[in-house]
Amino acid sequence: MDKLVVSTSAHIKDIESIPRIMWGVNLALLPTLIGAVYFFGVYALWIVLSSVVSAVITEAVVQKFILKRPVTVSDGSAVTCGILLAFSIPPAVPLWLPAVGSFVAMAIAKQCFGGLGWNVFNPAMIGRAFLLISWPIEMTTWTLPLNGMTGASPLGILKKDGLEKVIEFFGDRGIMYTDLFIGNIRGSLGETSCVLLLLGAIYLLYKRYISWHIPVSFLGTVAGLSWIIGGDPLFAILSGGCILGAFFIATDMVTSPVTKTGQLIFGAGIGALVVLIRAKAGYPEGVCYAVLLMNTLTPLIDRWIKPKPYGVVKK
Amino acid sequence: MNLLTFKGGIHPKEEKFYTQDKVIREMPRPTKVVIPLRQHIGAPCEIKVAKGDEVKIGQVVGSSPTYVCANIHASISGKVVDIASMPHPTLGHCLCVVIESALEDKWVEVEHHRDWEHLTNEKLRTIIKEAGIVGLGGATFPTHVKLSPPEDKPIDTVILNGAECEPYLTSDQRIMMERAKDIAQGLKIIMKILSAKAAFIAGEINKPSALSLMAKAIKGEKDIEVMPLETKYPQGSEKQLIKAVLNREVPSGKLPLDVGVVVQNVGTALAIMEAVVLGKPLIDRTVTVTGLAIKEPQNLRVRIGTLFQDVIDACGGFDKEPGKIIMGGPMMGIAQKSTDVPVIKGTSGILVLPKKEVNLSHPRDCIRCGRCIEICPMRLMPNMLGILVERARWEEAKTYHLLDCIECGSCGYACPSNRSLVHFIKLGKFKISKK
Numbered sequence: 001m002d003k004l005v006v007s008t009s010a011h012i013k014d015i016e017s018i019p020r021i022m023w024g025v026n027l028a029l030l031p032t033l034i035g036a037v038y039f040f041g042v043y044a045l046w047i048v049l050s051s052v053v054s055a056v057i058t059e060a061v062v063q064k065f066i067l068k069r070p071v072t073v074s075d076g077s078a079v080t081c082g083i084l085l086a087f088s089i090p091p092a093v094p095l096w097l098p099a100v101g102s103f104v105a106m107a108i109a110k111q112c113f114g115g116l117g118w119n120v121f122n123p124a125m126i127g128r129a130f131l132l133i134s135w136p137i138e139m140t141t142w143t144l145p146l147n148g149m150t151g152a153s154p155l156g157i158l159k160k161d162g163l164e165k166v167i168e169f170f171g172d173r174g175i176m177y178t179d180l181f182i183g184n185i186r187g188s189l190g191e192t193s194c195v196l197l198l199l200g201a202i203y204l205l206y207k208r209y210i211s212w213h214i215p216v217s218f219l220g221t222v223a224g225l226s227w228i229i230g231g232d233p234l235f236a237i238l239s240g241g242c243i244l245g246a247f248f249i250a251t252d253m254v255t256s257p258v259t260k261t262g263q264l265i266f267g268a269g270i271g272a273l274v275v276l277i278r279a280k281a282g283y284p285e286g287v288c289y290a291v292l293l294m295n296t297l298t299p300l301i302d303r304w305i306k307p308k309p310y311g312v313v314k315k
Numbered sequence: 316m317n318l319l320t321f322k323g324g325i326h327p328k329e330e331k332f333y334t335q336d337k338v339i340r341e342m343p344r345p346t347k348v349v350i351p352l353r354q355h356i357g358a359p360c361e362i363k364v365a366k367g368d369e370v371k372i373g374q375v376v377g378s379s380p381t382y383v384c385a386n387i388h389a390s391i392s393g394k395v396v397d398i399a400s401m402p403h404p405t406l407g408h409c410l411c412v413v414i415e416s417a418l419e420d421k422w423v424e425v426e427h428h429r430d431w432e433h434l435t436n437e438k439l440r441t442i443i444k445e446a447g448i449v450g451l452g453g454a455t456f457p458t459h460v461k462l463s464p465p466e467d468k469p470i471d472t473v474i475l476n477g478a479e480c481e482p483y484l485t486s487d488q489r490i491m492m493e494r495a496k497d498i499a500q501g502l503k504i505i506m507k508i509l510s511a512k513a514a515f516i517a518g519e520i521n522k523p524s525a526l527s528l529m530a531k532a533i534k535g536e537k538d539i540e541v542m543p544l545e546t547k548y549p550q551g552s553e554k555q556l557i558k559a560v561l562n563r564e565v566p567s568g569k570l571p572l573d574v575g576v577v578v579q580n581v582g583t584a585l586a587i588m589e590a591v592v593l594g595k596p597l598i599d600r601t602v603t604v605t606g607l608a609i610k611e612p613q614n615l616r617v618r619i620g621t622l623f624q625d626v627i628d629a630c631g632g633f634d635k636e637p638g639k640i641i642m643g644g645p646m647m648g649i650a651q652k653s654t655d656v657p658v659i660k661g662t663s664g665i666l667v668l669p670k671k672e673v674n675l676s677h678p679r680d681c682i683r684c685g686r687c688i689e690i691c692p693m694r695l696m697p698n699m700l701g702i703l704v705e706r707a708r709w710e711e712a713k714t715y716h717l718l719d720c721i722e723c724g725s726c727g728y729a730c731p732s733n734r735s736l737v738h739f740i741k742l743g744k745f746k747i748s749k750k
Contacts, residue, residue, distance in 0.1 A: 016729075
């Protein structure tokens, strides 16, 4: 008997770890990736690869040569960020565009703040916002699935001409819901197919990598407020980035509140901002900015909302 | 079935299969015992023997006039060969009495009290104090103190703690199965001392035969009830147990007696019965010797002061190279740096993990997943406590209720970043206590 390990309790550990969670999220995004290749062609795969490779290389280079810290790209979080960024940009952008976005996401939004766990903003959304501001034409050129014809997205039509024109575009209301659900619409690479996103979301909920609180309060608020202002609640949650945002982006652990109550407030805040931006702002879609704005409130929510400890009486 | 429990908690693998079906075996008399003079919370004992003295089993080797203290007795008969500072399983080092065994067991004169119902409560408390009984669940708080609540705080309920929620450990389960009647008698002594009207014997539902045997032992007793609880860690923690059984919360910084409750471990009740009825002081206890690296895991009745190495040898020695030797269970137990430490009153188990079961992965930064908050049985924010202690922000850590933490280890178990949250919390409490 040579060396015994001496450490503080607990001496056992459950199986979950950061790499398991992050690679689990990547796995949950796989059906949507396959769907994107089906709807938008093999080019979609190149966009995702460009984004992921850039994210991984950026993180590795920054950690090794600038911060001189251990390189942690194997934990899967850089891959997750790369995929999410690619999923939130249009399917016909030049290949350098996602690479630039991922560079900004990793170098500025993530590593400048201290790396995984310390970033205030969702890195993928910072990357997307940077691209949208810098290259607005490329970032708003939408192509039709399985055909490639460019034109306005359903939310673009809604903004310009109203819901009647959207329904007219699809033929009737039933076809509209079906196409939105399956993903047979113009939109960002990985945001269109609700059914495939939900497939991944069910996996994440089952593995308890996300909880229902943020998605339900986010989507519930979008549906409720849309109905109040006279819109179509179902159209509101199935269109644009709502499903992708509710289950995969707003649920990012690092940038959302730690308590369940805090998460309900956070989700509802995003939902309200999405409806506000869609209805009143210059953009047809607002998930990205809504998430980023609520990210700024996360530290405050965590200060306001704390669990009441056992045996502590409020004074 | 909707079982009683508390909010939060975790479900680690139970690992009780190693020893739960093994009858408690008396460990053969060791050739030597090392008896530390500090085995309890409170004042250390003063030494009452000298080097070269012949001692008998049950003879007091250490005692103190201080109220919060528990006598320490010789656990074998023989000769005191040394009195020196020796390795101790929880304190690092401590003054110990080393006794080399004679060839046979010789007892001091003891006082039986089979008719204890007629004794005064004062007399019963004195017997328990003289017998050196402490909380055998691991806390080792002197029992006579716990059984002397202030007059203005009447006790209405006694809870006998047979939860044994730590993975691996089965000593409480086995004594409930093998000594149910004696435990019930110990409980009745406790109830008499406290004038308590009701008592519950609480245990996790994963030991059904222990619970049914206890129920059989108290048949006909109207004021005692067996209470099955959900199997969940840390169900056996005093505060969580009170919440589960009575739905009362012990106020922050207060004691169970402030809500009219006294909790005693089943092992303590057994020791009380043995002290009062048989006149036997606390010179031995049941220890679960277990883990994948132990050749023949089992439950042993071990004399206080027996060295871990001797106990492990009595279980066939190591089967695999040991990576970690833990006194207690895997959630709250204390890792040892050698096997030269003695079994003390608080040693509920000796757990030996082989190298491959030792978690050596590096901690990462907190990713704010919130799991620790979700499962914390005290409803604290362990993530914040860890971060604040890392930054030496002690005052802020206090506002996050650092001092309310019970150090159960659930947060560290659940943390995907593998952060040593209990380590931070213990460090924080230590630093705050030094200020």
